[in-house]
Amino acid sequence: MSCKRLFLEGHPVVSNVYFVVGAYAVSWIVLLAYLFRVQSLLRRSRAALAHARSAGGAT
Amino acid sequence: MTSAVANSPFEAPKSGRWLLFGWLAFAYLIAAQAISIAISPPDRDMGDLQKILYIHVPAAWNMGICYFLVAIYSMRYLWKRDERDDLKAAAAAEVGTLLNGLTLVLGMIWGRPTWGVWWAWDARLTSTLVMFLIFAGYLALRAFVDEPERRAQWSAAAGLFGAINYPIVYMSVRWWRTLHQVQSTPDTLDPSYALSLRLNAFAILFIAIFFIRRRYEAALTERVAEHELQAAVLGGSSRG
Numbered sequence: 001m002s003c004k005r006l007f008l009e010g011h012p013v014v015s016n017v018y019f020v021v022g023a024y025a026v027s028w029i030v031l032l033a034y035l036f037r038v039q040s041l042l043r044r045s046r047a048a049l050a051h052a053r054s055a056g057g058a059t
Numbered sequence: 060m061t062s063a064v065a066n067s068p069f070e071a072p073k074s075g076r077w078l079l080f081g082w083l084a085f086a087y088l089i090a091a092q093a094i095s096i097a098i099s100p101p102d103r104d105m106g107d108l109q110k111i112l113y114i115h116v117p118a119a120w121n122m123g124i125c126y127f128l129v130a131i132y133s134m135r136y137l138w139k140r141d142e143r144d145d146l147k148a149a150a151a152a153e154v155g156t157l158l159n160g161l162t163l164v165l166g167m168i169w170g171r172p173t174w175g176v177w178w179a180w181d182a183r184l185t186s187t188l189v190m191f192l193i194f195a196g197y198l199a200l201r202a203f204v205d206e207p208e209r210r211a212q213w214s215a216a217a218g219l220f221g222a223i224n225y226p227i228v229y230m231s232v233r234w235w236r237t238l239h240q241v242q243s244t245p246d247t248l249d250p251s252y253a254l255s256l257r258l259n260a261f262a263i264l265f266i267a268i269f270f271i272r273r274r275y276e277a278a279l280t281e282r283v284a285e286h287e288l289q290a291a292v293l294g295g296s297s298r299g
Contacts, residue, residue, distance in 0.1 A: 016108065016172045023111040023168045024092070027118075030161050031088075031266065034154075035081075038273045045280035049071055052284040056291035 069143060071283045072276045077269065084265035091262040095255030102252075108172055109252070115165040117260040118158045119187075121267045123225055125155030126194075128271070130222035133215035143279065145211035148218050149201055150274035154267050156194040163187060174238060182231040183239035190228050193221040207282075 095113045102109035132148035135141070166184065167177045178184065197217045204210035232241045245253045 016106075019168050019172050020107050020110050023114060023165050026164055026168065027114045027161060030157065030164075034157055034270060038270060038277060041277040042273060042280070045277045045284060046071075049280050049284040049287070052288035052291060056287055056294070 068286060069279065069283060071280045074276065077272050077276070080265075081269040081273070084262070084269050087265060088259075088262035091255075091258035095258055099249075099251045099255045105173060108169060111165055111169040113255050113259045114263075115162060115169060116256055117263040118165065119162040120260055121263045122155050122158040122162055123229065124264065125151045125158060125267060125271070126190075126222045126225050129155060129218040133218035133222070136211055136215045142207065142211060142282065145207075145214060146278040146282065147271075147275050149198075149214060150271045150278060152194055152197050152214075152218060152221075153274055154270045156191065156198060157270075158263070158267065159187065159191040159194060163191060179238050181238040182235035183228070183237070186224070186228045186231045190221065190224050193217075193224060197221055 092113070096110055099110065099113075101107050128151035129148050132144045132151065136144040136148060163184075166187075170179070171177050197214060200217055201210055201214055204213060229242075232239050248256070
């Protein structure tokens with residue numbers, strides 16, 4: 001069914017809440033997964049910096 | 060201060076209030092989604108599926124902002140050769156690619172019940188996918204090139220090439236009238252829909268700013284650590 005037919009000839013209201021819940025769940029999973037990835041990268045880089053500074057102090 | 064610190068070209072960034080900003084951005088997103096779900100009635104044609112557009116459209120808009128930042132910082136890098144601009148462009152590209160992927164997936168979830176298909180080779184969908192693949196290539200390029208200066212130069216060129224495609228993605232619905240509808244304006248939307256879109260657009264914008272800043276912080280801290288380790292090793296070997 002083309003988009004034109006769907007909107008111009010009238011279509012029964014599509015109300016499938018599973019798709020809405022799925023879309024919001026996907027977006028939250030993606031955002032939180034990226035948040036954890038960035039926080040983990042930040043922790044690792046800070047540990048690398050602390051290591052480098054201790055190596056610099058040792059020399 | 061040790062000699063290693065003195066040899067580092069830039070300082071490690073400080074998080075400061077960015078963590079608080081992030082918490083507030085996520086709290087605002089929850090509030091924006093709750094308000095938009097509560098105040099906007101089901102659409103005459105789409106029913107409740109229209110609520111998917113409160114994430115799909117803001118993700119697409121903010122993807123454009125991220126790619127615009129990639130273009131700005133890539134040009135700045137090519138002009139000034141400051142490695143920090145390269146790292147900022149890379150952070151914006153990563154967040155832009157994330158939002159690009161989210162735009163595509165949410166569009167598919169909306170398209171299945173509305174159009175009857177998960178995917179169609181429509182001009183907007185195809186150009187958005189091409190954009191996603193270009194920036195996935197940009198990130199792969201950065202992962203494969205070890206030498207920082209060469210990586211920054213190649214990335215700047217790839218970032219500019221990728222960002223130039225955004226106007227094509229934006230105008231594709233007007234240039235090739237296929238399946239995807241043209242852009243809506245506040246005049247063509249119910250006020251409750253326009254308000255909901257704006258609330259969510261700012262929420263995703265604040266989260267994108269937070270992500271870009273944190274990703275940049277991580278990359279810059281890593282570079283400072285590399286410089287300092289290198290300086291420590293060189294200092295140690297010259298003394299030995």
